[in-house]
Amino acid sequence: MNKVIYTGGLLLCLLALGGCRSNSESDHRHEHETEGEHEHEGHGEEIIFHKEKAEAAGIEVSTVKSGTFYQVLQTSGEIMAAQGDEKTLVASVSGIVSFQTKIVEGMKVGAGSMLLRLSSNNIADGDPVQKAKVAYETSQKEFNRMQVLVKSKIVSEKEFNTARQNYETAKISYESLASGHSRYGQAIQAPISGYIKNILVKEGDYVSTGQPLMQISQNRRLFLKAEISEKDYAHLPHITTARFKTAYSPKIYSLNELNGKLLSFGKSTNGSSYFIPVTFEFDNRGDVVPGSYVEVYLQSSPIENTIAIPRSALTEEQGIYYVYLQLDEEGYAKQEVTLGTDNGEFVQITSGLKNGDRLVTKGAMHIKLASASNAIPAHSHEH
Structure with a gap:
């Protein structure tokens, strides 16, 4: 009987020791898990984005540093x-554009300086200057003939006046086109001194009479x-x-x-x-x-002493703004931030970031999409 009591007591002691060991291991495991949870507290789940993919997506990361920003x-x-006066150069004839020197927006030009030529060679409509010259010479001969006939009363004053009008019109047209014309084409000169504001044509373009070529502002x-x-x-x-x-x-x-x-x-x-x-x-x-x-x-x-980040670092979800922090070479975390003043390019951060944080400044949307897809579980990443 005493032997049975002794054996039963021994079994009870062994069971008690096993339970204590089990509870101790459970408590130790719980403490370890709690420490792991506190390691990234405030960041949520870690997002894995492999280095090769980050480079291909153009991900850029910079270190957060406070400095001087401005109220906006x-x-x-x-x-x-x-x-100040502003002039628009237009094509006086139809032709092919040929720049005579390197012309860039913002460069200074003097009044009368030649900027480009318009060549009418090998164009189906022919050279407009030559056509104007023919019209001028023809009307001049007709006018000279009418001068003789009107004195003899062979033609009326009305016919003579019409011939004179045609001659003067052809003369004006020809002299206007002939000014600056050579076998290389029609020269286009700057009408005023100033700065080239806009260049509206490029080398080799075909332009029609009256088409704008460039703008010059004084x-x-x-x-x-x-x-x-x-x-x-x-x-x-x-x-x-x-x-x-x-x-x-x-x-x-x-x-x-x-x-x-x-x-x-x-x-x-x-x-x-x-x-x-x-x-x-x-x-x-x-x-x-x-x-x-x-x-x-x-x-x-x-x-003074405030944090400002590029707007490209921000993502937005239902009116709440987030950024992404780099935890290590392939690990990232989503972080909520509060915005302050905004200058259109950079925005002040009043809470959510601190000096030394590694912030994704370009490509944050790629990290967001990787987070939403859950393609790679967070626990598969090893540190």
Whole structure:
């Protein structure tokens, strides 16, 4: 009987020890899993994007670093031509375009300088200058003949006047075409001194009489007139420069890069508007159309020690903005961010990023698509 009691007690002790060991292993495993969860806390699941695919997709990564950004007033504005004459060169004859020197937009030209020639050689319609010369010489002979006949009363005064009119018209036409004409073609000269604003044709183009060839502006500067609301009046003394974006191009223009400067800002509103005008002047590089309306980002007071990232780094889902951080060579994580002021090219981040983060600045959409496809499970990636 004592032997049975002793054996039963021994079995109970062994079972108890096994349970303790099992609980200890379970607790240890739970702690390890908890540590793994805290390792990427706030990033969500890791996204695997292999290095070869990242290079092919043009993924670019940079290190986040705080610096100086600026308060921005976003508004609308208008591009206006600065004071100064502007001329459009047109083809005086039909022909093939041939540039006489290297012509580029923005270059300075003097009045009377030859820019290109229009050649009518080997054209089915023939050389218009030669045709005008024939018409002029024919009408001249007819006019000389009529001068003799009218004195003898053989022809009437009406017939004589018609002949004289035809002669004078042919003479004007021929002299106009013959000016600058040679066997190489019709010379097209700059009518004014200034800067080439737009080149509307290229070498070898066929043009018709009256077709525009290029534009020359005496002033290579344009005005940007922006309007801000009365509630932002206190910011006016701090405005120094601006960026703008046209409706016909995704490019963001910086007045600092266009040699721009602030000319003036209004001290009051007028009766028909509750907005205050702010006017800048900048170089006319030829790709901004005077008279067009633009989105304007007015740069105001500086913000020190803040993080700003390119807009290309942002993705948006239902009004919430995200970026993607690189964890290692092939691992990425989605991170929610809060946006601050925006200058059209860069945007301030008020929360969600810190100095030293490795941020995907180009190709963030590829990472987003890889995350949505779940093609490669996160647990398959080894560190």
